[in-house]
Amino acid sequence: MGRYNPKEVEARWRAAWAEAGVFRAREDDERPRYYGLEMFPYPSGKIHVGHARNYAIGDVIARFKRARGFNVLHPMGWDAFGLPAENAAAEHGIDPSAWTVENIASMREELDRLGLSIDWSREFATCDPDYYGRQQAIFLGLWRQGLVFRKEGLVNWDPQDMTVLANEQVIEGRGWRSGAAVERRKLAQWFFRITQYADELLEGLKGLEHWPDKVKLMQENWIGKSRGLKLVFRASVAPEREIEVYTTRPDTLFGASFLALSADHPLAELLARTDPDLAAFIAQCRSTGTSEAAIETADKLGFDTGIEVVHPFDSSILLPVWVANFVLMEYGAGAIFGCPAHDQRDLDFARKYGLPVRPVVLPPGADAKTFHVKQEAYVGPGEIFRSAFLDGLSVDEAKEAAIAFAQTVGCGRGATVFRLRDWGVGRQRGWGCPIPVIHCPNCGAVTVPEADLPVRLPAGLDFSRPGNPLARDTDWKSVACPVCGGPAERETDTLDTFVDSSWYFARFPDPRAGAPIGPSANGWLPVDQYVGGIEHAVLHLLYARFMTRALRDQGLLRISEPFERLFTQGMVTHETFRRQNGEWVEPNAVEIRFEGATRRGVLAATGEPVVIGDAEKMSKSRRNVVAPAEIAATYGVDAARLFLLSDSPPERDVQWTTAGLEGAWRLVNRIWSEFDSQSGQERLGDDRSDSAAVGLRRAAHQAARSVTQAIEGFRLNSAVARLYEFVGALKAHPAAGASRAVLGARKEALGILARLIGPFAPHLAEECWRSIGGEGLVAQASWPQWDEALIAQTEKLIPVQINGKRRGEVRAPTGASAQAVETIVLRDPEILRRLEGMTVRKIFVVKDRIVNLVAG
RNA sequence: GCCCCAGUGGCGAAAUGGUAGACGCGGCAGACUCAAAAUCUGUUGGCCGCAAGGCCGUGUUGGUUCGAGUCCGACCUGGGGCACCA
Numbered sequence A: 001m002g003r004y005n006p007k008e009v010e011a012r013w014r015a016a017w018a019e020a021g022v023f024r025a026r027e028d029d030e031r032p033r034y035y036g037l038e039m040f041p042y043p044s045g046k047i048h049v050g051h052a053r054n055y056a057i058g059d060v061i062a063r064f065k066r067a068r069g070f071n072v073l074h075p076m077g078w079d080a081f082g083l084p085a086e087n088a089a090a091e092h093g094i095d096p097s098a099w100t101v102e103n104i105a106s107m108r109e110e111l112d113r114l115g116l117s118i119d120w121s122r123e124f125a126t127c128d129p130d131y132y133g134r135q136q137a138i139f140l141g142l143w144r145q146g147l148v149f150r151k152e153g154l155v156n157w158d159p160q161d162m163t164v165l166a167n168e169q170v171i172e173g174r175g176w177r178s179g180a181a182v183e184r185r186k187l188a189q190w191f192f193r194i195t196q197y198a199d200e201l202l203e204g205l206k207g208l209e210h211w212p213d214k215v216k217l218m219q220e221n222w223i224g225k226s227r228g229l230k231l232v233f234r235a236s237v238a239p240e241r242e243i244e245v246y247t248t249r250p251d252t253l254f255g256a257s258f259l260a261l262s263a264d265h266p267l268a269e270l271l272a273r274t275d276p277d278l279a280a281f282i283a284q285c286r287s288t289g290t291s292e293a294a295i296e297t298a299d300k301l302g303f304d305t306g307i308e309v310v311h312p313f314d315s316s317i318l319l320p321v322w323v324a325n326f327v328l329m330e331y332g333a334g335a336i337f338g339c340p341a342h343d344q345r346d347l348d349f350a351r352k353y354g355l356p357v358r359p360v361v362l363p364p365g366a367d368a369k370t371f372h373v374k375q376e377a378y379v380g381p382g383e384i385f386r387s388a389f390l391d392g393l394s395v396d397e398a399k400e401a402a403i404a405f406a407q408t409v410g411c412g413r414g415a416t417v418f419r420l421r422d423w424g425v426g427r428q429r430g431w432g433c434p435i436p437v438i439h440c441p442n443c444g445a446v447t448v449p450e451a452d453l454p455v456r457l458p459a460g461l462d463f464s465r466p467g468n469p470l471a472r473d474t475d476w477k478s479v480a481c482p483v484c485g486g487p488a489e490r491e492t493d494t495l496d497t498f499v500d501s502s503w504y505f506a507r508f509p510d511p512r513a514g515a516p517i518g519p520s521a522n523g524w525l526p527v528d529q530y531v532g533g534i535e536h537a538v539l540h541l542l543y544a545r546f547m548t549r550a551l552r553d554q555g556l557l558r559i560s561e562p563f564e565r566l567f568t569q570g571m572v573t574h575e576t577f578r579r580q581n582g583e584w585v586e587p588n589a590v591e592i593r594f595e596g597a598t599r600r601g602v603l604a605a606t607g608e609p610v611v612i613g614d615a616e617k618m619s620k621s622r623r624n625v626v627a628p629a630e631i632a633a634t635y636g637v638d639a640a641r642l643f644l645l646s647d648s649p650p651e652r653d654v655q656w657t658t659a660g661l662e663g664a665w666r667l668v669n670r671i672w673s674e675f676d677s678q679s680g681q682e683r684l685g686d687d688r689s690d691s692a693a694v695g696l697r698r699a700a701h702q703a704a705r706s707v708t709q710a711i712e713g714f715r716l717n718s719a720v721a722r723l724y725e726f727v728g729a730l731k732a733h734p735a736a737g738a739s740r741a742v743l744g745a746r747k748e749a750l751g752i753l754a755r756l757i758g759p760f761a762p763h764l765a766e767e768c769w770r771s772i773g774g775e776g777l778v779a780q781a782s783w784p785q786w787d788e789a790l791i792a793q794t795e796k797l798i799p800v801q802i803n804g805k806r807r808g809e810v811r812a813p814t815g816a817s818a819q820a821v822e823t824i825v826l827r828d829p830e831i832l833r834r835l836e837g838m839t840v841r842k843i844f845v846v847k848d849r850i851v852n853l854v855a856g
Numbered sequence B: 001g002c003c004c005c006a007g008u009g010g011c012g013a014a015a016u017g018g019u020a021g022a023c024g025c026g027g028c029a030g031a032c033u034c035a036a037a038a039u040c041u042g043u044u045g046g047c048c049g050c051a052a053g054g055c056c057g058u059g060u061u062g063g064u065u066c067g068a069g070u071c072c073g074a075c076c077u078g079g080g081g082c083a084c085c086a
Helices: A006-020 A049-067 A083-092 A096-113 A129-144 A194-207 A213-223 A250-255 A266-272 A276-288 A292-297 A344-353 A395-409 A539-553 A628-635 A637-646 A658-676 A691-712 A716-731 A740-757 A762-771 A818-827 A829-834
Strands: A033-038 A071-073 A148-158 A163-165 A183-192 A226-235 A242-247 A258-262 A302-311 A314-324 A335-338 A412-417 A437-440 A444-447 A478-480 A487-490 A527-533 A563-569 A572-578 A590-595 A598-603 A609-617 A654-656 A795-802 A805-813 A840-846 A850-855
Touching: A006 A096, A006 A628, A006 A637, A006 A762, A033 A049, A049 A071, A049 A527, A049 A563, A049 A572, A049 A637, A049 A691, A083 A096, A129 A148, A129 A444, A129 A539, A183 A276, A194 A213, A194 A539, A213 A539, A226 A250, A226 A395, A242 A258, A242 A335, A250 A395, A258 A266, A258 A302, A258 A344, A266 A276, A266 A302, A276 A302, A276 A314, A302 A344, A335 A344, A395 A412, A539 A563, A628 A637, A628 A658, A637 A658, A637 A716, A637 A762, A654 A658, A658 A716, A658 A740, A658 A762, A691 A716, A691 A740, A716 A740, A740 A762, A795 A829, A805 A818, A805 A829, A818 A829, A818 A840, A818 A850
Parallel strands: A033 A071, A033 A527, A258 A314, A527 A563, A572 A654, A795 A850
Antiparallel strands: A148 A163, A148 A183, A226 A242, A226 A302, A226 A412, A258 A335, A302 A314, A437 A444, A437 A487, A478 A487, A572 A609, A590 A598, A598 A609, A795 A805, A840 A850
């Protein structure tokens, strides 16, 4: 009895859950199944508050569904391959495997301390040979399906370290370690043919009713299906030289003033062989690296090749061929025609290099004689002019007409083009899933036989030097060709870590199965609720959708979409502190003082004032990272969970504040004191005429209903607000000196409250449940039911507006007809006074909500 | 550069197109205390007013509607993604 002691209580209940095995999902359970999953973490070493929020949100859902009678699968694993382990290996000489295993151990313990209802018996890490070996088997399956192929891809090349860099490792065009200027290079790479599913991935979005619209929209734009024209231009002096371009604006073809090739276009490379100036220009273009953001934000640069092509619609028009740094090789044909008047990028380019600007779309109401394009391209609708046979047509009509004409004369064809590119999966790195391929001088690239899987990573790789240590490991590389038996070499590329995360959810139902996907997988999939960061809106989620379809077509899965419902949560931020000299200061070194309503921060040690900055994403460099472990030590994890869940809607960013945490801690204690003040031994009564008891019962049932609805709608912050209200109602009906009827109502209310807080503050809930003699564990108890009849109100207060402004209110029976409410309103003296001298012209009555009188 | 999202009191926020600001934090006042902390009670969008009450108010701006924080257009600011960070 007395103050709630989280330290003692929390550990005890975690032990009780573990002993009872309450979070194990069972195959032999007849109840309906529910698969709840949060995006698995990269084992960086520490759980940060962002993780805590992500898993707390998922845990609310898992615990809620369990209480609602579902057989819940709520597993956890580790996305364990990746760059940070290699960096640790390079910097500290630690084996990436040992580093990862150690991190997993400490993070597992931290996650467990959060009180998450996870079935740990299904845990795995993607760096386990048992997992990546299955992934290699999946690779062989994709190979058989024809979804694996090899072609040249563009990579960031560090010429000093002679190594491929990730985009993240390119800082302002330079290698992060070497500082050397990075160049874009072509390299033979393994690809997955995701584009084969482009249409299906696009169409499938329509069926994802429970995904956020913004995610679907982002994926739709990413896939980027467009209808346009593939058109061939021929060089004026050498007609056998063809350049194909793709355009979505064939209607503007008569406004063309140049052709632009990507610096990576084969023709550009060919011409560069005999033109040193062009070669130098291409080298300059390639210094931007491979990222689209870098390429498209760079200053627009061009180089005139001197070649001219004939306009396919009018042989009297000749267009110069340029090489430009803003044309992407990977989209369309890697070459465009420039129509400066109707495309802003082309216009900027034309202005810079003095190319003609010829408007061919006349905006509505504009005069053909005077219409000019100056600094802004016209991209709106209008009528085509100065365009021969297209004159007078609308933009859309002209597109069709241009495509039809091109097909008739044989210079082009209508085409559907996707922005989506095939998935380059090869990585020149040692800490990843080896690609199960062997290169044989006689047989070419052949796959490793299934019986020889897994292809294991060798132990003791040397990460101290830049580059892929697998490529240097001649012992590991050397292997007999499985086809001809002759000497051959293993593929030394490993798979993109996105491959690891593209199917892990299908492994949890049967995590020790001999096959990649075990027999019980289809009984659990799809994941009913997936929770993770919005930053994964496109890549991870799209790859998982692709892989699910590929596995379906291998006969391993019976679903097309992996995630039935998706919820994307926001980040956790924290305000930043800086000393007068600009140095960042950690939050716990700062003391906050109030001067009236003004917050000031000083260094706790010296009293030096600090500058309080904006709340920003937690990061080491800003020193504003808060670890959940520290919080739990003082207030317990339940307070931390309550705060993270209550302060902001889960889809939005939340700012971590000590004050907010203390508020949650107060709630924990207020709840506990309500349970603590009722012994459970009182003689209870059920007097229906005791209005205080009836009021409390109504509050309890209302809380059960509104908390339930809030959880179902993912409005977890509102759910906690309803809990606050409920506790307030209990406080207003204290046990001390209460009537037997009120004590009875309190007993019922406490039973409801203990179960309602279960998903949010699970340890506290158990302690409360035990104090009122609840049966078993809250974690196993059923969700509280509520009685609608008890909540229903007989009368409603209805606001009355006159001309849209609130001017009074009336009482009306719940559900009263519009006619009845109208009568009440027009008899109300206050309303009548307001209406003096006016005529009521129309009355809007919204049942049980509002009345609006239109008068004048 | 392109795609997506968000913007409401001092702060985090709430609000099926129907009383803007629930709930929490902070502030202010009071109770308890020798005192402080903790706790409890009340109060708290701005302006005007003794009061009753009135006017204004959801980033800016224009529109749709009997009625707009919510829907539509333009703009501003901040955030996420851009294919090798995960």
